Amino acid sequence: MDLTLSPADEAFRAEARTWLAAHVPQTPLRSLETEEGFAAHRVWEAELAADRWSVVSWPEVYGGRGAGIVRWLVFEEEYYAAGAPGRVGQNGINLLAPTLFDHGTEEQRARILPSMATGEVVWAQAWSEPEAGSDLASLTSRAVRTNGGWLLSGQKTWSSRAAFADRAFGLFRSEPDTPRPHQGLTYLMFDLRAPGVTVRPIGRLDGRPAFAEVFLDEVFVPDEDVIGEPGGGWRVAMSTAGNERGLTLRSPGRFLAASDRLVALWRGRADPSDTALRDRVADAVIGARAYQLFTYAHASRFLDGATMGPESSLNKVFWSEYDIALHETALDLLGPDGESADTDWSEGYVFSLAGPIYAGTNEIQRDIIAERLLGLPKGRR
Numbered sequence: 001m002d003l004t005l006s007p008a009d010e011a012f013r014a015e016a017r018t019w020l021a022a023h024v025p026q027t028p029l030r031s032l033e034t035e036e037g038f039a040a041h042r043v044w045e046a047e048l049a050a051d052r053w054s055v056v057s058w059p060e061v062y063g064g065r066g067a068g069i070v071r072w073l074v075f076e077e078e079y080y081a082a083g084a085p086g087r088v089g090q091n092g093i094n095l096l097a098p099t100l101f102d103h104g105t106e107e108q109r110a111r112i113l114p115s116m117a118t119g120e121v122v123w124a125q126a127w128s129e130p131e132a133g134s135d136l137a138s139l140t141s142r143a144v145r146t147n148g149g150w151l152l153s154g155q156k157t158w159s160s161r162a163a164f165a166d167r168a169f170g171l172f173r174s175e176p177d178t179p180r181p182h183q184g185l186t187y188l189m190f191d192l193r194a195p196g197v198t199v200r201p202i203g204r205l206d207g208r209p210a211f212a213e214v215f216l217d218e219v220f221v222p223d224e225d226v227i228g229e230p231g232g233g234w235r236v237a238m239s240t241a242g243n244e245r246g247l248t249l250r251s252p253g254r255f256l257a258a259s260d261r262l263v264a265l266w267r268g269r270a271d272p273s274d275t276a277l278r279d280r281v282a283d284a285v286i287g288a289r290a291y292q293l294f295t296y297a298h299a300s301r302f303l304d305g306a307t308m309g310p311e312s313s314l315n316k317v318f319w320s321e322y323d324i325a326l327h328e329t330a331l332d333l334l335g336p337d338g339e340s341a342d343t344d345w346s347e348g349y350v351f352s353l354a355g356p357i358y359a360g361t362n363e364i365q366r367d368i369i370a371e372r373l374l375g376l377p378k379g380r381r
């Protein structure tokens with residue numbers, strides 16, 4: 001694989017860098033996990049979209065630049081290096097949009113994608129239920145047929161940003177008596193402010209209120225908001241899950257920028273005789289670079305027609321464990337300041353602890369790697 005970028009790709013990088021230098025807010029926005037911060041991040045999404053930087057890899061007709069995966073990776077590197085704000089539209093852009101590209105109708109794409117790109121409609125993922133996390137197929141929320149659509153009832157939980165988001169996508173049991181739990185599920189989109197929906201924030205360790213559980217009581221959803229075939233939701237959901245664990249949720253640009261910040265921290269604060277800490281900083285830099293190369297290798301396979309399969313689990317385990325090690329190293333460098341002050345590092349550390357849980361726990365990902373990539377026998381469940 002040739003890792004040299006073409007002159008056109010380099011020109012794209014330069015254009016992105018110039019735009020970001022002129023537009024990234026000088027003062028960091030408040031956390032998007034708060035109501036005020038959420039609103040400020042929507043404004044930032046609109047600013048990105050106005051110059052078509054919100055969804056660079058999407059076709060132009062939906063607000064993108066038709067830039068392809070390599071330029072998307074380049075853009076992400078520039079985005080994080082510029083210290084640009086977190087993306088409030090991430091669940092829609094990284095999870096629902098690829099699902100619509102694979103399984104949605106042309107009408108759904110035209111109706112949903114443009115307002116997603118501008119941050120006008122922010123999406124939440126409503127998959128997990130109190131008794132259905134790792135074993136998602138055991139979900140019990142129902143979709144019951146009615147005139148022109150469906151009535152949704154049940155409870156979803158652990159829904160990131162749902163407290164302030166506008167709409168959600170989730171899986172519902174539409175055929176209660178199928179022989180296997182993966183059958184008879186329907187993938188639907190619904191409005192978080194529709195009659196019958198109650199959204200209740202869940203307290204997080206950092207006290208910020210955007211995380212929520214969602215209660216549904218006969219919420220009407222029209223037929224046009226079903227993605228894929230009614231009853232065939234599992235297959236659609238697996239396409240979303242591959243994207244969640246795969247390339248797009250955590251791009252290497254995020255870790256390259258963080259490892260650069262870590263090196264700066266080491267240079268500014270560390271005791272040069274502390275070789276153990278120095279080695280951990282070096283490991284963080286090597287990890288970010290290795291992840292970048294691994295991702296470029298994947299991107300090149302995609303360009304040759306491959307699709308993301310179970311190897312998305314390798315990405316998920318890698319970035320989630322790497323993120324914790326990176327933040328632990330930073331906190332050890334900062335010493336007591338790291339824990340007492342509300343720095344990006346301490347906030348990032350608390351969030352990194354959730355990485356091995358969300359997007360499918362790492363225990364489950366390791367089972368997938370063992371069974372589906374290494375061909376090892378199934379473990380006892």
Ligand SMILES: Cc1cc2nc3c(=O)[nH]c(=O)nc-3n(C[C@H](O)[C@H](O)[C@H](O)COP(=O)(O)OP(=O)(O)OC[C@H]3O[C@@H](n4cnc5c(N)ncnc54)[C@H](O)[C@@H]3O)c2cc1C
Binds near residue numbers: 358363
């Ligand atoms: C910060 C954060 C954000 C999230 N955001 C969202 C969101 O936006 N939308 C959404 O729908 N969900 C979201 N989730 C939920 C997340 O997807 C679930 O927490 C996750 O799937 C695990 O499910 P669970 O919590 O029910 O744990 P369980 O499935 O009950 O698992 C508990 C433990 O048992 C282990 N375990 C379970 N089954 C097995 C097995 N067969 N083999 C080996 N080990 C096993 C698990 O690995 C885990 O360690 C989020 C979670 C977090 C922490």
